[in-house]
Amino acid sequence: MSSESIMRFGVRFYIGIFFLYLFTPLIIMGLATFNDSRFPTVSPWRGATLKWFDALAQDGAMWQALWTSIIVAAGVLVVAVPIGICCALFLSTVQGKGKTFIYSLMMSPLLTPGVIVGISTLIFWKGLSVNGGIFLTVIAQTTFISAYVMLMVLARLQRFDRTLENAALSLGATQWQAFRRILLPYLKPAIISAAAIAFLQSFENYNTTLFVKGYDTTLTVYIASKVRTGLTPAVNALGLVMITITILLAVVYEWKRRKEAANETES
Amino acid sequence: MLNQLKARFGSGLAIGIVGMIAIWLIALVVLPQLLMVDYSFRPNLLPADIGGPKDTYSLVNYETLFSNHIHLKIFFKTIWSSVLVTALTLIVSYPIAFYLAKVATPQKAALCLLLLIIPFWINEILRTFSWYIILAYKGPLNAALLGLGLIDRPIRFLSGDGGVLIGMVYAYILFMIFPIYNAIESLDTNQIKAARNLGAGWIRTHWRVIIPHAKPGIATGCIMTFMLAAGSYAVPALLGSPGSRWFTQIIYNWFFEGGNWNQGAAYAFLLLVICIGFIALVMRVFKVGLGDIAR
Amino acid sequence: MDSSVHLDNVVMQFGDFTAIQKSDLKIESGEFFSFLGPSGCGKTTILNMISGFLDPTEGCVKIGGQDMAGVPANKRPTSMIFQNLALFPLMTVAENIEFGLEVRGVSKSERKKASDRLLALVALEGSGHKKVSELSGGQKQRIAIARALAVEPQVLLLDEPLSALDLKLRQHMRTELKEIQRKTGITFIYITHDQGEALTMSDRVAVMSAGRIQQVADPITLYRDPQTAFVASFVGENNAIQGKVERIDSGIAEIHCGELGVLKGRVQSSVAIGEEATLFIRPEHFRLQPEEGMLSVAVEIEEVNFEGAYLTLSTSTTATSKQTLTIQLGAHQYNDDLAKGKALSLSYNVSDAIVIGGDSNA
Numbered sequence: 001m002s003s004e005s006i007m008r009f010g011v012r013f014y015i016g017i018f019f020l021y022l023f024t025p026l027i028i029m030g031l032a033t034f035n036d037s038r039f040p041t042v043s044p045w046r047g048a049t050l051k052w053f054d055a056l057a058q059d060g061a062m063w064q065a066l067w068t069s070i071i072v073a074a075g076v077l078v079v080a081v082p083i084g085i086c087c088a089l090f091l092s093t094v095q096g097k098g099k100t101f102i103y104s105l106m107m108s109p110l111l112t113p114g115v116i117v118g119i120s121t122l123i124f125w126k127g128l129s130v131n132g133g134i135f136l137t138v139i140a141q142t143t144f145i146s147a148y149v150m151l152m153v154l155a156r157l158q159r160f161d162r163t164l165e166n167a168a169l170s171l172g173a174t175q176w177q178a179f180r181r182i183l184l185p186y187l188k189p190a191i192i193s194a195a196a197i198a199f200l201q202s203f204e205n206y207n208t209t210l211f212v213k214g215y216d217t218t219l220t221v222y223i224a225s226k227v228r229t230g231l232t233p234a235v236n237a238l239g240l241v242m243i244t245i246t247i248l249l250a251v252v253y254e255w256k257r258r259k260e261a262a263n264e265t266e267s
Numbered sequence: 268m269l270n271q272l273k274a275r276f277g278s279g280l281a282i283g284i285v286g287m288i289a290i291w292l293i294a295l296v297v298l299p300q301l302l303m304v305d306y307s308f309r310p311n312l313l314p315a316d317i318g319g320p321k322d323t324y325s326l327v328n329y330e331t332l333f334s335n336h337i338h339l340k341i342f343f344k345t346i347w348s349s350v351l352v353t354a355l356t357l358i359v360s361y362p363i364a365f366y367l368a369k370v371a372t373p374q375k376a377a378l379c380l381l382l383l384i385i386p387f388w389i390n391e392i393l394r395t396f397s398w399y400i401i402l403a404y405k406g407p408l409n410a411a412l413l414g415l416g417l418i419d420r421p422i423r424f425l426s427g428d429g430g431v432l433i434g435m436v437y438a439y440i441l442f443m444i445f446p447i448y449n450a451i452e453s454l455d456t457n458q459i460k461a462a463r464n465l466g467a468g469w470i471r472t473h474w475r476v477i478i479p480h481a482k483p484g485i486a487t488g489c490i491m492t493f494m495l496a497a498g499s500y501a502v503p504a505l506l507g508s509p510g511s512r513w514f515t516q517i518i519y520n521w522f523f524e525g526g527n528w529n530q531g532a533a534y535a536f537l538l539l540v541i542c543i544g545f546i547a548l549v550m551r552v553f554k555v556g557l558g559d560i561a562r
Numbered sequence: 563m564d565s566s567v568h569l570d571n572v573v574m575q576f577g578d579f580t581a582i583q584k585s586d587l588k589i590e591s592g593e594f595f596s597f598l599g600p601s602g603c604g605k606t607t608i609l610n611m612i613s614g615f616l617d618p619t620e621g622c623v624k625i626g627g628q629d630m631a632g633v634p635a636n637k638r639p640t641s642m643i644f645q646n647l648a649l650f651p652l653m654t655v656a657e658n659i660e661f662g663l664e665v666r667g668v669s670k671s672e673r674k675k676a677s678d679r680l681l682a683l684v685a686l687e688g689s690g691h692k693k694v695s696e697l698s699g700g701q702k703q704r705i706a707i708a709r710a711l712a713v714e715p716q717v718l719l720l721d722e723p724l725s726a727l728d729l730k731l732r733q734h735m736r737t738e739l740k741e742i743q744r745k746t747g748i749t750f751i752y753i754t755h756d757q758g759e760a761l762t763m764s765d766r767v768a769v770m771s772a773g774r775i776q777q778v779a780d781p782i783t784l785y786r787d788p789q790t791a792f793v794a795s796f797v798g799e800n801n802a803i804q805g806k807v808e809r810i811d812s813g814i815a816e817i818h819c820g821e822l823g824v825l826k827g828r829v830q831s832s833v834a835i836g837e838e839a840t841l842f843i844r845p846e847h848f849r850l851q852p853e854e855g856m857l858s859v860a861v862e863i864e865e866v867n868f869e870g871a872y873l874t875l876s877t878s879t880t881a882t883s884k885q886t887l888t889i890q891l892g893a894h895q896y897n898d899d900l901a902k903g904k905a906l907s908l909s910y911n912v913s914d915a916i917v918i919g920g921d922s923n924a
Contacts, residue, residue: 007469011366015379018363022386025397025437028407032400040400043410086287093275094268104557105292111490111546112300112539113498115515119535120299123306123528143295165275167648169635170613171662172713175277181661185652204390206501207515211522224392227399227505239393250388254381 033236040233055234065222072218073202075138076145080198084149092157109144117143118211132214140212141202149194156190189260196253307533328533338517345514346541348428349496352435356443356492364447387441395505398434430506438502439495443488450484486553493545564626565716565749566591567612572621574607581607583774594743596760597753599770605753609719614638641715643723647706649694655705656690662713680708700731720752736762757797769793789831791918794842801887803841807833815917817841822879827915839919845890847914856909861887863904
């Protein structure tokens, strides 16, 4: 065997191990759901059951937490997406002194640990007599999710040909009409992606939410508390349902994104 | 700056844009951080005493950390472990990123990228939880190792920091792979061929051609991974044992069990300082600017 | 309707840099007018001042006699065709053409009528439903024209719109543009660095260099009577020979060109006895056989280039200064004798040579 083929084998082996590492946890989690055991595990295997899905459906607190998560995520979406778009428009338009400083400020929430975003939000709003809860959770998550939206919109905006705006003006459009009819439709795919990511980021967030949630519980916080306290495979059932939904969403999202990209290279 | 925005978007929209940004940056980003710092220098007082003669600035909250040996130990362990997580993640990620960017066929790379993304669409808590199942004393990993005869007795993976490290590498690997992948992908493949053609071995090619080009990506990956690891609450809470607490857990306890927010704010600020220090260090070592990060 | 454009003593400065030196120019109503110059000469800046994307630092732009100061781009009676055409990629062809009417609140049926009429004008009937990406380069070009005409501008501004097309299509579009201008009767202001475009289409051309308008004239005058050394060497090919003015007599200057001796030419501008001047002779004005009243120069062939309809000879004078001269002959004049090293005696009519004061590089 030549050194070249040893190397090729080595690379394949490594890639194989890597993907095994990536997917084993998800598979184990799925399998544990169907194990007829009081604790979430796959060893020993005590036979298959669907009872944990029933247990999950009966769990009123879980449904409450799901509802809270959806409200929070919708709130974040409504606030963070416009802020992110504004930041991207600002960065793509403005030149000159001070821009680097403002850019650093805009990026800073992404480089700050999530717990600190939560803590600083909690402290700031306590001074205004606002305590933890759904509202503060939306505020705290918006702080850093806006920056994600900004980066995603900016990436597309940087490929925008600004003569299109001048063309619209030259044809008599107002600046608002040029924005509304030319720039916004161009940004639409990025905005939709950013909204999807913002929703997901909010839904999954734990570190920040933990500090600002008050007496409200989001689904992620609920799962974490279940893992730490009353652990039954019902958590797995919930996990499996969420994994299935997210994988479906991920595949649809990726598929659409690629179709979009393919359309673009075509034209 | 407002004039440039007005010229492009008209007065109404320009004012709207600046207004939105100002509200976000001032009320959500800057002021809360400043207030947290302010809080950390004040003593923990009863509501009645706030604003009174006892409400003076001092370093007392910071002194607590240095006089509490357990906290101090956890503080340094958190930093050290986060560096370790960052290094491990880098080592695991680099070959994958290189393979995806330069070795795999485009179709294969596209499939691998999709496979890579899927686990990361899934909740961090759930991903960590599945490691809890795998690493449990009576879990499948121990069962497999026993079955293969590699060990005589099950290993307690979850009692030390080992479980936390494995869980963190797993949780943050994508934040390392993607920036490096993007950086290597932008390298002209002919440069690699040229280096090979000139007789450079694989190691030298990586060291002299590919890694220097991938520097901004590596820097971004390291910064993100370190920051996420040092600031992680979920992974140590789920995979750690009482003996392997993380600094974020101490901070949480000050807030919600100790009821001393000022103390918690001081600890949080120290964590932030460490993260900023790490970012500055990485940017210096790799000679990259903020503009290169998070592309 | 008056659709003249008057650049009334305009100056444009960007910080310390003066992009446009003080210029005063009137473009007549219904004229096809071109600004010709190398890139960076300021011609795009002029277009942007007329369209309203830039405000002049001094002076003003008047369209149809109206001062345009304070009138933004979207309120001016102008319409622009961009270098990259700037068709809206997410809209259909018809939506592109109707855009200007849509933003003015014109009803849907009126818009449809207008776009059908314009598609017919540019010979693309029935393409309204197509996507922009489905069009060929030439078709995109025509849609850009139709879109700009839809708003019924008084002045159409064209920013090198043909530069992306291949040679054949470019030549075809020249005739088509000229035809559309004739049909619509509106003022066309065209900028280009391609003298072929400027000379074939325009009624008048302004040649620009380094922010200054060098000369404004119809194409023939520009070619025959360039007023500055820049115009003489930029428009068409030209041989430049430096010398010192010795005598001026009834419009004919005699200049002493070192070892080439004394050469004569028509005085064009700012020539004074005893001063440096440049004599320009176009390659096609040299003759191999001297005729009555011609001046001669002795040269030797360096290189012969056959280019189809004509051939060019690169020659250098036999004097030690080795002044290079390019000669253009009709293809029928080719014979085997014309080879490297052959000595020739070149002649030219004094009226075909012009003398311009100063250094030709200025």
